[in-house]
Amino acid sequence: MQMTSSTDLVSYHAGEDHVATITINRPEKMNALNAEMLAEIKRLWQVVRDDDKVHAVVLRASGEKAFSTGLDRVQGFKYPDNVWNKPDPGTSLDPKHHKVWKPVVCAVNGTCAGGAFYLVGGSDIVIASTDATFFDPHVDYGLVAALEPISMMQRMPLGEVLRISLLGLEERMSAERARQIGLVSEVVDPEKLHERAHELARRIAGKPSVSTQGTVRAIWEALDAGRTQALERGLSYTQIGNPIGLAIAENLMKTGKRLPFEVR
Numbered sequence: 001m002q003m004t005s006s007t008d009l010v011s012y013h014a015g016e017d018h019v020a021t022i023t024i025n026r027p028e029k030m031n032a033l034n035a036e037m038l039a040e041i042k043r044l045w046q047v048v049r050d051d052d053k054v055h056a057v058v059l060r061a062s063g064e065k066a067f068s069t070g071l072d073r074v075q076g077f078k079y080p081d082n083v084w085n086k087p088d089p090g091t092s093l094d095p096k097h098h099k100v101w102k103p104v105v106c107a108v109n110g111t112c113a114g115g116a117f118y119l120v121g122g123s124d125i126v127i128a129s130t131d132a133t134f135f136d137p138h139v140d141y142g143l144v145a146a147l148e149p150i151s152m153m154q155r156m157p158l159g160e161v162l163r164i165s166l167l168g169l170e171e172r173m174s175a176e177r178a179r180q181i182g183l184v185s186e187v188v189d190p191e192k193l194h195e196r197a198h199e200l201a202r203r204i205a206g207k208p209s210v211s212t213q214g215t216v217r218a219i220w221e222a223l224d225a226g227r228t229q230a231l232e233r234g235l236s237y238t239q240i241g242n243p244i245g246l247a248i249a250e251n252l253m254k255t256g257k258r259l260p261f262e263v264r
Contacts, residue, residue, distance in 0.1 A: 010040040012047070018055035018205040019198060020048055027063025032072040033093070033115060042092035049100045055205035055212065057095075058197045059119060060107040064190065067107075067132070070114025070148075073141075088147055090115050094122035096220055101213040103204045107197035108132045108175075109190055114148060121151030124216055126183065127197055129190040133172040134183070140168040154223060155183050208252075211245035214238070 014020040022044050024031045048054050061067045071089060079086045091097045093115070095104050106123035112134050120126055138145035145165040153161050160181050164173055178184045188196050204212055214237045222230035
């Protein structure tokens, strides 16, 4: 299986190792996300979700300066005249909004700001290069910082979410600080970032996809449920997925396709 598609601004490649790679490709504009890019990323999340040959995803950006500075406010977006019908454009970016339960490994380099938090907030594993920085500039421009911080509350302590939202342009969170608070799980040299993200995705993709998808779905849905409800739903997922996953795992063991472990 190999599949490649590309617009000028977003590229997609699915390899024989069952890993799909989505690359934001607008480095001359700090990978700011315009309406065309939002539509393409939304489409690609649906491709990933529906292609059973894809088991894991790498989300990354081209260029050295920025992962993304968020939504492109220069080009702007078209909204309905009715103020109560204005959509949140960022929902196109969040894989969980599109019910993508295949694990997403997000590789952050350089600047990561504002609307880019939708991408980070909806990913399952986030790693960063040593030069990565995180900030949210909304309040500096007179805008309420609400939607992106709420997305990031799944990954950051409340105090850190409030700090990054209120200090805006006047403070940037370093990659190391992001690792300390659990926003990212690993920090690597910039030249190793994409390789490491693919390695993590490849290892995940080598496991039964029914098991990894069920795991991701159970954990994320638990965030919006009470403990008892989450446990009951999780039990139902084990009853659905385990018989299929066990058979696949047994075959992997017989064929010697399991990868050796590494110590982090």
